[in-house]
Amino acid sequence: LAKTTQPISMDSYEGQEVNITCSHNNIATNDYITWYQQFPSQGPRFIIQGYKTKVTNEVASLFIPADRKSSTLSLPRVSLSDTAVYYCLVGADYGQNFVFGPGTRLSVLP
Amino acid sequence: EAQVTQNPRYLITVTGKKLTVTCSQNMNHEYMSWYRQDPGLGLRQIYYSMNVEVTDKGDVPEGYKVSRKEKRNFPLILESPSPNQTSLYFCASCSTGVDEKLFFGSGTQLSVL
Numbered sequence A: 001l002a003k004t005t006q007p008i009s010m011d012s013y014e015g016q017e018v019n020i021t022c023s024h025n026n027i028a029t030n031d032y033i034t035w036y037q038q039f040p041s042q043g044p045r046f047i048i049q050g051y052k053t054k055v056t057n058e059v060a061s062l063f064i065p066a067d068r069k070s071s072t073l074s075l076p077r078v079s080l081s082d083t084a085v086y087y088c089l090v091g092a093d094y095g096q097n098f099v100f101g102p103g104t105r106l107s108v109l110p
Numbered sequence B: 001e002a003q004v005t006q007n008p009r010y011l012i013t014v015t016g017k018k019l020t021v022t023c024s025q026n027m028n029h030e031y032m033s034w035y036r037q038d039p040g041l042g043l044r045q046i047y048y049s050m051n052v053e054v055t056d057k058g059d060v061p062e063g064y065k066v067s068r069k070e071k072r073n074f075p076l077i078l079e080s081p082s083p084n085q086t087s088l089y090f091c092a093s094c095s096t097g098v099d100e101k102l103f104f105g106s107g108t109q110l111s112v113l
Helices: none
Strands: A009-013 A018-023 A032-038 A045-050 A053-056 A061-064 A070-075 A084-091 A104-109 B004-007 B010-013 B019-025 B031-038 B042-051 B054-057 B076-078 B087-094 B108-112
Touching (some): A009 A018, A018 A084, A018 A104, A045 A053, A045 A061, A045 A070, B004 B087, B010 B019, B019 B031, B019 B108
Parallel strands (some): A009 A104, B010 B108
Antiparallel strands (some): A018 A070, A032 A045, A032 A084, A053 A061, A084 A104, B004 B019, B031 B042, B031 B087, B042 B054, B087 B108
């Protein structure tokens, strides 16, 4: 599993767009990029996954540049309920283990 | 409904009294894993399993045991719990493929007195 680096924490205000960048310089050819969201005392939950370019779903967008050495999770118009820890994981293929980094603690302020 | 079920949700016990936290998934996933989460330390992996009868240590396996006799179940066993094992525990599972997504249980808050 490729090592990832994310900011430890970020602050935002309600209604703003939030972008969280994850660096993964040693990403392998077959690796996918997956983001999880965790609320206090709950298990992480999947929010978005991508391989290249841009992926969008009802919750977020994921931007991946051509070299794939980083990715950016974009949360449009955040609300207080988006306050959570966001984890970036990079990996793929059968037999991979899943190890989480410290994640990014996002605080949305009113 | 696809889910990972952990029991119990809360558990208070005393030092040295053996306990088991159960984990079951209904998605026919090959991969299952246990994590513990402590304030300021994030999610740390205890054990994981790639399939039935295949288990391996994670980053913090000391004081824990696991077994994987059936595909759906992956219990976490604390033979002699100690206060430093007081933590929030999560079980997770996923399928195997190029786009695996982890599914997590609701967590077990364990207090060892």
